Amino acid sequence: MGKRTIVPFGPQHPALPEPIHLDLELEDEKVIRAIPSIGYVHRGLEKLVEKRDYEQMTYVMERVCGICSFGHSYGYTSAVEGLMGVDVPERANYLRIMFHELSRVHSHLLWLGLLADGLGFDSLFMHCWRIREKVLDVFEAITGARVIMSFCKVGGVRKDVSPDMLRMVRNVCDDVEEEVRKTSGVFMKDSSIRNRLCGTGILTREDVLDLNAVGPVARGSGVENDARTAEPMYRNLGFEAVLRDEGDCWARCIVRVDEIFQSLDLIRTAIDTIPSGEFCAVVKGPVPEGDYTFRVEQPRGEGFYYVQGNGTKNLSRARVRTPTNINIPAMVKALQGCDLQDVSMLVITIDPCISCTER
Amino acid sequence: MSYSTKSPWILHYDASSCNGCDIEVLACLTPLYDLERFGIINTGDPKQADLLLITGAVNDQNKGVVKQLYEQMPEPKVVVAVGICACSGGVFRECYNILGGIDTVIPVDVYVPGCAARPESIIDGVVKGLEVLENKLNKMREGTL
Numbered sequence: 001m002g003k004r005t006i007v008p009f010g011p012q013h014p015a016l017p018e019p020i021h022l023d024l025e026l027e028d029e030k031v032i033r034a035i036p037s038i039g040y041v042h043r044g045l046e047k048l049v050e051k052r053d054y055e056q057m058t059y060v061m062e063r064v065c066g067i068c069s070f071g072h073s074y075g076y077t078s079a080v081e082g083l084m085g086v087d088v089p090e091r092a093n094y095l096r097i098m099f100h101e102l103s104r105v106h107s108h109l110l111w112l113g114l115l116a117d118g119l120g121f122d123s124l125f126m127h128c129w130r131i132r133e134k135v136l137d138v139f140e141a142i143t144g145a146r147v148i149m150s151f152c153k154v155g156g157v158r159k160d161v162s163p164d165m166l167r168m169v170r171n172v173c174d175d176v177e178e179e180v181r182k183t184s185g186v187f188m189k190d191s192s193i194r195n196r197l198c199g200t201g202i203l204t205r206e207d208v209l210d211l212n213a214v215g216p217v218a219r220g221s222g223v224e225n226d227a228r229t230a231e232p233m234y235r236n237l238g239f240e241a242v243l244r245d246e247g248d249c250w251a252r253c254i255v256r257v258d259e260i261f262q263s264l265d266l267i268r269t270a271i272d273t274i275p276s277g278e279f280c281a282v283v284k285g286p287v288p289e290g291d292y293t294f295r296v297e298q299p300r301g302e303g304f305y306y307v308q309g310n311g312t313k314n315l316s317r318a319r320v321r322t323p324t325n326i327n328i329p330a331m332v333k334a335l336q337g338c339d340l341q342d343v344s345m346l347v348i349t350i351d352p353c354i355s356c357t358e359r
Numbered sequence: 360m361s362y363s364t365k366s367p368w369i370l371h372y373d374a375s376s377c378n379g380c381d382i383e384v385l386a387c388l389t390p391l392y393d394l395e396r397f398g399i400i401n402t403g404d405p406k407q408a409d410l411l412l413i414t415g416a417v418n419d420q421n422k423g424v425v426k427q428l429y430e431q432m433p434e435p436k437v438v439v440a441v442g443i444c445a446c447s448g449g450v451f452r453e454c455y456n457i458l459g460g461i462d463t464v465i466p467v468d469v470y471v472p473g474c475a476a477r478p479e480s481i482i483d484g485v486v487k488g489l490e491v492l493e494n495k496l497n498k499m500r501e502g503t504l
Binding site for chain 1: 372373374375376377378379380381382383385386389390391403405415416418420421424428450451453454455456457474475477478
């Protein structure tokens with residue numbers, strides 16, 4: 001047994017796009033314990049609710065995170081609509097789902113790229129991000145922005161999407177599917193990738209249930225934890241959660257790959273069955289007293305939104321429970337007993353989004 | 360453009376950005392925008408970097424990290440503030456944990472606007488930063504910096 005050493009990891013680290021700090025307690029090359037500390041990107045934006053009215057707050061909430069920005073605005077506006085009793089037009093719901101699933105496709109492709117980068121497979125990283133640009137082009141064509149789109153508003157969506165545009169989105173989906181099929185084969189078959197991913201960072205079903213992990217981390221260990229299964233809209237589109245039983249890094253990777261295909265199918269079904277009509281309801285007046293909660297399945301797991309109104313235009317509380325925040329204990333558990341060299345890859349496999357975590 | 364004879368390396372740090380600008384900085388390095396064709400490489404080591412790209416505003420927890428990264432970089436060095444949060448605090452300006460733009464802690468040479476900053480404007484900002492870098496280098500040679 002060697003001497004214990006503590007190695008600091010982060011906040012600025014080549015493998016991390018975002019700052020998180022880990023104190024790694026090592027015995028030789030094995031990690032015995034990882035102690036995370038956060039707070040580098042805390043802004044305190046939930047408190048801004050006192051200074052911004054409920055409509056302006058949509059755009060602040062969108063900036064909780066730039067990758068799943070649409071999901072945050074979707075969750076927040078849905079919670080406010082629930083509190084105000086707004087009837088959202090059916091077309092708006094379909095457009096929201098289309099955008100939400102497109103966000104998932106781009107987020108998962110981004111993650112696959114980061115994983116490839118973490119493994120030192122640079123050309124694969126480039127390919128994943130090249131495919132991702134096609135999704136961003138769709139965002140740009142419809143909303144005018146690439147990452148923070150401001151497409152959702154209280155009552156529906158900001159603008160309608162023309163049939164031509166919808167056809168274009170459908171074509172892009174076909175295109176992306178073909179490309180992802182080619183590229184994802186590398187993650188599934190390449191022996192050097194499988195060597196590193198298979199059997200590392202195992203989280204058993206019991207671990208996941210104990211630590212309350214959500215999203216692909218839970219689904220990679222066979223726990224059906226997907227907020228979409230409870231949503232009638234998704235049930236109509238024929239949604240079923242993607243599950244794997246292995247619980248290792250590879251399972252988490254494959255869950256995300258399969259979810260890309262599933263999201264593309266959902267988008268195409270949504271486009272084929274989208275009803276015509278209004279795209280935004282008229283919303284007037286202050287927010288009534290009371291509170292409301294709403295769940296959204298973000299690319300990283302379940303996001304939970306809570307709003308509390310006090311009869312004025314300003315809410316008295318807006319709260320988000322973000323997926324990465326909940327997944328950090330699972331990450332710490334997966335890090336126990338791994339090699340020092342695997343740390344950056346293991347941190348990536350839970351798809352950490354620190355700006356979500358700290359808000 | 361004499362500065363194109365150099366291959367400057369960049370160091371990226373996320374101060375308290377929402378990720379939007381971060382992924383756009385990364386997108387600059389990927390095939391569609393491909394900053395590497397200018398000889399620019401994203402490095403993780405401040406001692407090897409010429410340009411510091413910072414996204415997001417400063418808070419109490421990370422101002423030490425920002426200062427430390429800046430001080431570790433060798434002269435001449437250029438700081439590019441990417442996105443409106445890095446320039447002034449942006450939408451988070453009034454948040455209780457935000458001190459302000461990057462220039463409250465270290466000197467900034469180039470400000471790139473946008474929320475999120477588009478890859479085109481980030482590239483533009485970096486190229487402007489190269490000009491500043493060249494000027495600083497000349498001044499260093501003359502002994503006036």
